Amino acid sequence: MDQQAIVQAKLSSGENAIAVHEASLMQGWVRTSRVLALAEHDSNHALFVFMSSRMPPLLFSDLAIERVLPIDADFRCEIDTDSKHQDGVDVYVNISSHKLKLLFEMVPGIKTSNFVGEIFRAIEVFTKRRGPPPEFQWLHKYAVGAGSLSNSGSGSSWSGMDNPSRGLMEPGIDGVTGQDESLTDALLESPEISVPRQSIAKGATPIAARESVIKYQMAMKEQHYTYTQVLRVFVGTWNVNGQPPTVGLSEWLAQDPEPPDIYAIGFQELDLSKEAFLFNDTPREEEWQEAVLNGLHKKARYHKVALVRLVGMMLLVFVQEQHAAYVRAVATETVGTGIMGKMGNKGGVGVRFDLHSTSLCFVNSHLAAHVEEYERRNQDYHDICSRMSFTRFLPPKGIKDHDQVYWLGDLNYRITELDPWLVKDYIDKGNYLPLLEYDQLHQQHGLKNVFAGYQEGNVTFRPTYKYDPGSDNWDSSEKNRAPAWCDRVLWKGDGITQITYRSHPELRISDHKPVSSLFDSQIRVIDAVKYRRIHEEVMKKLDKLENEFLPQVMVDNTEVIFDTIHYLESQIRDLIIANTGQVPVTFEFIKKLDDSSYCKDWLNIEPYSGFIMPGEKCDIKLEVFVDKKSAFKLNSGEDKLYDILVLHLEGGKDIFITVTGTYERSCFGSSIEALVFISVPVREIPVGRLMELENAKEVSSTQDPYPIPKEIWFLVDHLYRHGLKQPHLFEQPGLNSELLQIRNWLDNGSPDPMPGSIHSVAEALLLLLESTAEPVIPYNLHSICLSAASNYLQCKQIVMQLPEHRKNVFLYLCAFLQEVLCHVNENGLDSKTVATLFGTIFLRDPPRSRGDLSSRARMNQQVLDRKKANFVYHFLVNDQSDFILGR
Numbered sequence: 001m002d003q004q005a006i007v008q009a010k011l012s013s014g015e016n017a018i019a020v021h022e023a024s025l026m027q028g029w030v031r032t033s034r035v036l037a038l039a040e041h042d043s044n045h046a047l048f049v050f051m052s053s054r055m056p057p058l059l060f061s062d063l064a065i066e067r068v069l070p071i072d073a074d075f076r077c078e079i080d081t082d083s084k085h086q087d088g089v090d091v092y093v094n095i096s097s098h099k100l101k102l103l104f105e106m107v108p109g110i111k112t113s114n115f116v117g118e119i120f121r122a123i124e125v126f127t128k129r130r131g132p133p134p135e136f137q138w139l140h141k142y143a144v145g146a147g148s149l150s151n152s153g154s155g156s157s158w159s160g161m162d163n164p165s166r167g168l169m170e171p172g173i174d175g176v177t178g179q180d181e182s183l184t185d186a187l188l189e190s191p192e193i194s195v196p197r198q199s200i201a202k203g204a205t206p207i208a209a210r211e212s213v214i215k216y217q218m219a220m221k222e223q224h225y226t227y228t229q230v231l232r233v234f235v236g237t238w239n240v241n242g243q244p245p246t247v248g249l250s251e252w253l254a255q256d257p258e259p260p261d262i263y264a265i266g267f268q269e270l271d272l273s274k275e276a277f278l279f280n281d282t283p284r285e286e287e288w289q290e291a292v293l294n295g296l297h298k299k300a301r302y303h304k305v306a307l308v309r310l311v312g313m314m315l316l317v318f319v320q321e322q323h324a325a326y327v328r329a330v331a332t333e334t335v336g337t338g339i340m341g342k343m344g345n346k347g348g349v350g351v352r353f354d355l356h357s358t359s360l361c362f363v364n365s366h367l368a369a370h371v372e373e374y375e376r377r378n379q380d381y382h383d384i385c386s387r388m389s390f391t392r393f394l395p396p397k398g399i400k401d402h403d404q405v406y407w408l409g410d411l412n413y414r415i416t417e418l419d420p421w422l423v424k425d426y427i428d429k430g431n432y433l434p435l436l437e438y439d440q441l442h443q444q445h446g447l448k449n450v451f452a453g454y455q456e457g458n459v460t461f462r463p464t465y466k467y468d469p470g471s472d473n474w475d476s477s478e479k480n481r482a483p484a485w486c487d488r489v490l491w492k493g494d495g496i497t498q499i500t501y502r503s504h505p506e507l508r509i510s511d512h513k514p515v516s517s518l519f520d521s522q523i524r525v526i527d528a529v530k531y532r533r534i535h536e537e538v539m540k541k542l543d544k545l546e547n548e549f550l551p552q553v554m555v556d557n558t559e560v561i562f563d564t565i566h567y568l569e570s571q572i573r574d575l576i577i578a579n580t581g582q583v584p585v586t587f588e589f590i591k592k593l594d595d596s597s598y599c600k601d602w603l604n605i606e607p608y609s610g611f612i613m614p615g616e617k618c619d620i621k622l623e624v625f626v627d628k629k630s631a632f633k634l635n636s637g638e639d640k641l642y643d644i645l646v647l648h649l650e651g652g653k654d655i656f657i658t659v660t661g662t663y664e665r666s667c668f669g670s671s672i673e674a675l676v677f678i679s680v681p682v683r684e685i686p687v688g689r690l691m692e693l694e695n696a697k698e699v700s701s702t703q704d705p706y707p708i709p710k711e712i713w714f715l716v717d718h719l720y721r722h723g724l725k726q727p728h729l730f731e732q733p734g735l736n737s738e739l740l741q742i743r744n745w746l747d748n749g750s751p752d753p754m755p756g757s758i759h760s761v762a763e764a765l766l767l768l769l770e771s772t773a774e775p776v777i778p779y780n781l782h783s784i785c786l787s788a789a790s791n792y793l794q795c796k797q798i799v800m801q802l803p804e805h806r807k808n809v810f811l812y813l814c815a816f817l818q819e820v821l822c823h824v825n826e827n828g829l830d831s832k833t834v835a836t837l838f839g840t841i842f843l844r845d846p847p848r849s850r851g852d853l854s855s856r857a858r859m860n861q862q863v864l865d866r867k868k869a870n871f872v873y874h875f876l877v878n879d880q881s882d883f884i885l886g887r
Contacts, residue, residue, distance in 0.1 A: 003020045003022075003035065003056060003057065004017050004019075004020045006057055006058075006059065006060050006062070006063065007020050007035070007037045007039075007048070007050070007060075007063065009060035010048075010050075010060050010063055010065070011039060012138075012141070014041055014042075014138075015039050015040070015041045015138065016039065016040045016041070017037050017038070017039055018038045018039065018040050018045075018118055018122075019037070019038045019114065019115050019118040019119075020035065020036070020037045020038075020115075021035075021036050021037075021106065021111060021112065021115035022034070022035055022036075022055065022056065022106075023035075023036050023093075023104040023105060023106045024104065024105040024106075024615065025049075025102060025103070025104060025615070026092070026103040026104065026105050031105065031613050031614060031615060031616070032051075032582070032614045032615030033052065033055045033615035033616065034049055034050065034051065034052075034066070034104070034615070035049075035050040035051075035052055035055075035056075035057060035063060036048070036049060036050075036104070036115070037050065038115070038118050038119060038122060040122070041138045042138070043125060043129070044070070044071075044126075044134050044136060044138070045070075045071040045122035045125065045126070046068055046069060046070045046071060046136065046139055047068070047069040047071065047075075047095065047119065048065060048067075048068055048069075049065070049066045049067040049068070049069070049102075050063045050064065050065060050066060051063070051064050051066045052064075053554070053580075054556075054578065055615075055617070065142055067100075068139050068142050069095065069097040069100070070097070070134075070136045070139060071119075071122045071123055071126055072097075072126060072133065072134070072136070073126075073133065074096075074097055074098050075095075075096070075097050075123065075126075076094070076095070076096040076097070077093065077094070077095055077116070077119045077120065077123060078093070078094045079091065079092070079093060079094075079116070091105070091106045091107070091108045091112055091116075092104070092105055092106075093106060093116060213542060213583055213584060214535075214538055214539070214542065215584070215586075215611070216583070216584040216611070216613065217538045217542075218534070218535065218538060221534050221538070222357070222524070224530065224534055225526060225527050225530035225531040225533075225534050226357055226524045226525060226526050226527065227524075227525055227527060228495070228522045228523070228524060228525070229356070229522075229523050229525045230520050230521065230522055230523070231261035231262060231323070231355075231520075231521050231523050232258070232259075232260040232261050232262070232499075232518060232519070232520060232521075233260060233261065233262045233264070233406070233518070233519040233520075233521045234253070234260035234262065234263045234264070234265075234516060234517075234518055235264045235266075235362070235406050235408050235489050235491075235516065235517045235518075235519065236252060236253065236263075236264070236265045236266065236408070236514060236515065236516040236517075237265075237266045237267075237268070237364065237408040237409050237410065237487050237488075237489060237514065237515050237516075238252070238266070238267055238268070238487070238507075238510065238512065238513075238514035238515070239267070239268040239269050239366070239410040239465075239486070239487060239510060239511075239512035240267055240268070240269055240270060240288070240509070240510045240512075241269050241272070241469065241509075241510040241511050241512065242269050242270070242271055242272030242273070242312070243469070243509045243510055244284065244287055245287055245288050245290075245291035246509060247507060247508075247509055248291075248294065248295060249291055249292060249294070249295030249507075250294075250295045251504060251506050251507060252295065252504045252507055252514045252516060253265065253292070253295040253296055253297070253516075254295060254296065254297040254298065255504070255516075256297075256500075256518065258299070259296075259297035259298075259299045259300035259320070260297065260518065261319065261320050261323060262317070262318070262319050262320075262323075262355075262360075262521070263296065263302065263316070263317065263318040263319075264315065264316075264317050264351070264362040264364075264406060264408065265292055265315070265316045265317075265318075266313070266314070266315045266316075266349075266362075266364030266408045266409055267288060267312070267313065267314045267315075267364075268312055268313055268364075268366040268409060268410040269312045269366070269410075270282065270284045270285065270288060270309070270311075270312040270313070270314050271283075271284040271311070271312055272312065274830070274832060274833060276311055276312060277311055277345055277833070278832065278833060278836040278865075278869070279836075279862050279865060279866065280309075280310065280311050280862070281862055282311075282312075285307075285309055285314060288314065289307065289314075289316065292316055296318065300320045300321075301320065301321045302318040302319065302320060302321065303318060303319055303320070303321050303323075303324035303327075304316065304317070304318055305317040305318060305319055305324075305327055305330055305351065305353055306330050306332050306351045306353070307332075308332035308333070308334060308349045308350070308351055309334075309349065310334040310335075310336060310347060310348075310349050311336075311345055312345070312366070313334075313347065313348065313349050313364055313365070313366050313409075314349070314364070315349045315350070315351055315362060315363075315364040317351045317353075317362055319355070323355065326355055326356050326525075327353050327354070327355055328353065328354045328355075329352075329353055329354045329359075329393070330351070330352070330353040331351075331352050331353070331390040331392050331393070331397075332349070332350065332351050332352075332390075333349070333350045333352075333388050333389065333390050333391075334347065334348070334349045334350075335347045335348050335349075335350075335383065335384045335387045335388050337367075337368075337379075337380040337383045337384065337733065338731070338732075338733060339730060339731060339732065339733045339762075339763055339766065339837070345366075345731070346366050346367060346368055346369075346380060347365065347366065347380070347383075347384065348363055348364065348365035348366075348380075348384040348388060348409070349363070349364050349365075350362065350363045350364070350388050350390075350399065352390050352397065352402060355523055356523050356524060356525045356526060357523075357524040357525065357526050358403045358404065358495075358521075358522075358523045358524045359397075359401075359402040359403045359404070360402060360403065360404050360405075360406070360521075361399055361402040361404070361405045361406070362405075362406050362407075362408070363384065363388070363399060363405070363406070363407045363408070363409075364408050364409045365380070365381070365384055365407070365408075365409040365410075365411065366409055366410045366412070367380040367381060367409070367410070367411050367412045367413075368380050368412060369412050371414045371416060371481075371482075372416075373412075374413060374414075374416075374440045374444060375735070376733075376735065377411065377412055377413060377440075377450075378444060378449050378450050379735070379736065381411075381450045381451070382450075384399075385398070385399055385400070386398075402493070403493050403494070403495075404491070404492070404493035404494075404495070404496055404521060405454075405491065405492045405493055406489070406490075406491050406519075407451070407454060407489070407490045407491070407492075408488070408489045408490075408515075409487070409488070410486050410487050410512065411441060411486060411487070411488050412486050413439060413440035413441035413444070413484070413485070413486065413488075414439075414440055414482065414484040414486070415435055415438050415439055415440070415463070415482055415483065415484050415485075416438055416440060417438050418435070418438050418482065419482075420480055420481070420482035420483075423435060423463075423482045423483055424474060424482075424483060427462055427463065427483060432459060432460065435463075436459060439484075439485060441456075441485070441488060451490055453492050454490040454491060454492045455490060455491055455492065455498075456488065456489070456490045456491075456501075457489075457498045457501035457517065458501065459485055459501070460501070460502075461501075461502050461503040461515075462483075462503065462505065462513075463483035463484050463485050463486075464484075464485060464486060464487040464503050464512050464513040464514075464515055465481075465483065465484050465485075465486040465487065465511065465512050465513075466481045466483065466484070466511050466512070467508070467510075467511050467512070467513065468511070469508070469509060469510060469511050470508050470509065471508060472505055472508065475511070486512065487503075487512055487513070487514070487515040488515070489501065489515060489516075489517040491519065494522075495521060495522030495523075496519055496520075496521055496522075497519060497520045497521075498517060498518070498519055499517075499518040499519060499520060500516070500517060500518045501515075501517045502515070502516060502517070503515050503516075504516065550581075550649075550651060550652045550653075551579070551581055551583070551584075551585040551586075551649045551650065551651060551652040552579070552580050552581035552585075552652070553577050553578060553579055553580060553581070553585055553587070553612070553649060553655070554577075554578045554580045555575065555576070555577055555578075555647065555655055555657065556575065556576040556578070557575060557576075557657075558655065558656065558657045558658065559657075559658050559660075560573050560575065560622055560657060560658065560659045560660070561660050561661065562624050562641065562659070562660070562661030562662075563661070563662075564661070564662050564663075564664050565602075565624050565626055565641060565661050565662065565663050565664065566626070566664050566666070566740075566743070567626050567627075567631055567664075567666040567668045567669060567743055567771075568625075568626070568627060568668070568736075568739060568740060568743065568767075569625075569626075569740055570623050570624065570625040571623070571624050571625075571661075572621055572622065572623045572624075573621075573622045574619055574620065574621060574622070575619075575620040575621075575622055575657070576617050576618070576619060576620070577612060577617060577618045577620060577647070578612075578616075578617040579612040579613060579614050579615065579616055579617070581614060582614050583614055584611060584612065584613050584614065585611070585612045585649055585650070585652070586609075586610075586611050586649070586650035586651075587609060587610055587611075587612065587618075587647060587648065587649055587650070588608065588609035588610075588647075588648050588650070589605055589608045589609065589645055589646065589647055589648070590646050590648045590654075591646075592644065592646055598645070598646070599643055599645060599659075600630070600639070600643045601629045601630040602624055602625060602626050602627075602629075602630040602634070602641065603622065603623070603624055603643055603659060604622075604623045604624075604625065605620060605621070605622055605623075605645070606620070606621045606623070607620070622659065624641070624659075624661060626663060626669070627771075628668075628669065628767070628770050628771040629847060630669075631666065631668055631669020631771050632669045632670070632671065632694075632771070632772065632773035633773075634663045634665070634669065635665050635666070635669045635670050635690065635691075635694060636671075636691060636694035636695055636773075637691040637694070637695070640663070641659075641660060641661035641662060641663050642658070642659070642660050642661075643658070643659045644656055644657070644658050644659075645657040645658075645659060664683070664747075665682060665683075665685075665687065665690055666682060666743060666746075666747050667682045667709070667711045667746050667747055667768065668743060668767065668768055668771040669771045669772070670682065670690070670694070670771075670772070671694055671772055671773055671774075672708075672709060672772060672776070672805050672806055672809060673693075673803075673805060674690065674693035674694050675706075675709035675710070675711060675712075676705040676706045676707070676708065676709055676805050677693055677703065677705050677706075678690075678693070678709075678710075679703060679706070679710070680749070681746070681747055681748050681749035682746075682747050683747050683748050683749075684749070705805070707805070707808045707812075708805065708808050708809050708812050709809070711746050711768060712765070712768065712769075712809060712812070712813075714746065714754065715742075715746075715754075715761055715764055715765040715768065716765065716812070716813070716816050718754050718761050719758065719761055719762060719765070719816070719820075720816060720819065722758060723758040723761065723762065724819060724820055724822075724823045724826075724827065725823050725826035725827055726758045726759070726762075726826075726827055727826070727827055727828050728759070728827070728828060729758065729759070729762055729820065729827050729829060730762050730766070730829070730834065730837055731829075731833070732759045733759065733763055734756065734757060734759045734760025734761070734762070734763040734764070735756075735757070735760055738755065738756035738757060738760035739756070739760055739763060739764055739767070741755040741756055742754065742755060742756045742760060742761060742764045743764070746764075766837075766841060769841050769842075770841060770844060775841065775842060775843060775844035776806055776809050776810050776813075776841070776842045777802065777806070777810065777842050777843055778802075778803075778806070779846055781798060781802075782843055784798060785798055785843060785868075785871050786843075786864065786867040786868070786871070788871070789867040789868070789870040789871040790870060792874040792878060795871055795874050795875070796874070799811070799875070810842060810875075811875075811880060813838070814872075814875040814876060814880060815880060817834055817838065817876055818876055818880075820834065821834065821876060831873060831876045831877055832869065832873065834872075834876060835869045835870070835872040835873035835876055836865065836868075836869040838872050839865065839868030839869040839870075839871060839872045839873075840865065840868060842868075842871075842872060843868040843871065843872075
């Protein structure tokens with residue numbers, strides 16, 4: 001049923017709904033959603049103002065009449081041309097009838113034009129009519145339910161004010177009655193505040209806490225105390241291919257006559273050494289930072305806002321010193337998208353800050369390589385978007401939560417489906433448009449698979465990859481890679497104008513050319529004098545309110561039920577919080593007594609706090625995702641998919657929401673001790689039996705246990721048969737979709753071959769080992785292992801003392817890894833890389849031990865990681881034949 005039919009159902013026989021439109025009623029302090037309807041009866045017209053319990057209304061019972069305005073001699077409709085309302089986004093329409101004045105905000109477009117046009121036609125019908133003015137008797141019946149009726153001059157007007165204690169009113173229920181003068185008295189003195197005094201006296205009117213109202217009012221009036229200042233932003237990116245800075249950078253960073261106000265400079269592959277890859281430690285950071293400082297524009301002095309680095313990705317942000325005092329809330333974040341989402345050879349680093357009253361975010365990323373891997377690049381992009389969270393803020397800020405976002409880096413998208421020689425021929429002719437049609441980023445962006453909402457300028461420069469280092473010649477190696485625009489700059493947000501987008505081919509030390517882009521950015525600047533004056537005005541108006549008011553919201557569902565949940569497979573449910581009161585509401589999900597968090601580990605709430613204007617709603621996303629942190633507790637019965645959320649309203653009451661679901665138990669999250677006693681697929685085991693195996697200190701069973709869990713054997717055997725020579729084994733991540741297929745194959749059993757690529761099977765093995773409640777080497781032995789890491793004999797003695805099945809798993813995996821290292825010429829691995837990766841698996845850190853590490857703590861963590869690697873290294877390079885599996 002469309003809205004016009006819904007409104008028609010509210011009217012009586014002989015009355016026709018001519019036009020219906022959604023609008024926001026503006027009352028200074030509040031903006032509330034309304035449904036407007038133009039109705040006709042015997043050539044007389046009236047404007048109905050409806051409140052709705054939801055927007056858009058779906059049933060006629062959703063609507064309640066708030067006001068009925070006859071279109072008579074006192075009715076006025078004007079498009080507001082006052083400059084204070086011209087923000088370039090919305091249309092403002094003034095409606096007046098007798099002493100009542102209403103301002104409505106409407107979304108510009110053909111629907112708004114048609115609706116307002118119908119109102120003007122109704123006014124024209126009235127002005128052309130002859131004879132005595134109509135009495136609008138057909139509207140009298142609505143006054144009973146809608147509110148006040150008065151006769152004045154040639155017509156009448158009706159205005160309703162609902163009783164909040166009874167909810168929305170329906171015709172036939174007694175309302176508030178009185179003349180226009182009573183209506184005027186019923187409004188507070190300020191024409192910007194429309195709150196019924198009668199309701200205030202009864203204590204029934206829901207209004208937000210004082211601070212929320214102040215925050216809302218100042219935000220609404222921001223244009224009155226801010227002005228725009230245009231700053232020049234330089235964004236540059238360069239994959240330096242592990243080279244030291246042997247050239248000056250001024251040709252890249254200071255090519256323009258005038259200095260930029262802001263620099264954001266990103267590097268990729270800063271250091272390709274194993275030391276950098278394994279321990280995130282490199283001297284190149286200082287070397288390139290010094291080169292950047294020497295290359296900045298000489299006509300200005302700069303202040304470093306932040307430096308953030310993850311392995312070879314580094315991002316530096318500078319502002320001119322004159323702006324430094326206005327930089328606030330600086331934060332950095334890193335996201336690794338390598339194997340298991342933590343190796344930092346690929347991923348992104350970010351810097352965010354507020355400059356005056358505008359928030360900016362810069363992201364430097366290095367996405368997955370290889371021509372055919374565009375889906376993995378898409379996955380990397382989405383991983384960075386979902387996981388980059390600046391947690392120093394409450395609520396944490398994501399990339400999207402900024403006024404302006406600049407994304408730079410080696411995005412690695414290639415030109416496909418064209419012969420490399422044809423590509424080069426087009427380039428030599430300067431004909432780039434045909435090539436851009438085959439550019440993967442151009443294609444994926446057009447399909448909205450990545451960078452939805454972002455813009456990229458016209459690419460008018462030669463591809464930036466791949467060159468023979470030290471020259472301008474295309475790749476002359478046997479691979480003969482086709483040129484590609486790997487290095488890109490995109491942006492999102494209002495007030496951004498791109499000035500230039502270019503490459504810098506004169507810098508030749510790398511196989512990539514650096515890229516830069518200049519932008520003019522509109523920054524909102526606060527006028528302190530005006531701000532204080534407006535703040536004082538807001539405070540004075542607020543002081544006129546006679547009582548403190550309580551917020552009021554409606555939650556569409558307080559019992560959220562999820563379908564069956566599987567390991568590593570998220571489910572999402574939407575929750576709607578609607579502000580049904582008359583002023584803003586600040587909400588937050590808060591933790592219950594004795595709980596450490598506002599929700600359990602397997603649940604994520606986005607956003608978990610927020611601010612809702614009157615008549616508006618906030619869509620909440622509840623996501624259940626079971627990973628290694630929560631899988632064991634769910635498998636063992638220590639936890640279940642049940643939580644009670646506490647939705648707290650600032651200055652108001654708490655609302656309780658239950659979240660429930662059923663978890664499909666998996667080998668992922670099961671203990672080694674339980675899995676060795678399970679001879680069938682885990683889904684065939686009764687839940688009670690699985691919980692018994694997990695919780696029993698000594699398992700009584702007629703069945704002899706396997707030496708190692710069959711799931712580990714399946715994965716290792718597949719890798720042994722098909723993956724020993726696979727390049728980048730245990731370094732390149734798998735695909736999420738394939739990991740879920742492997743999980744199902746293990747949990748359900750299947751006569752079919754194991755699905756997924758070798759890289760996905762390798763990551764599944766690591767995930768299985770990481771998902772157990774305790775690592776292969778129990779936590780209580782970690783300090784002993786690290787102390788003995790430099791002495792092989794001591795390490796050997798510790799392993800011999802491990803619980804039997806854990807010892808078997810450790811030795812079995814080490815024997816397999818020794819076999820992997822027999823094929824280093826094909827797979828490109830080395831013993832130190834393998835030892836470092838599996839050191840973090842066998843000697844996994846306790847939950848939340850890393851946290852938000854300080855620089856000193858990070859150095860200590862690097863020392864611990866090296867000791868873990870040394871411990872495992874002994875068992876990869878020494879003969880283990882004296883160990884007898886199973887004893």
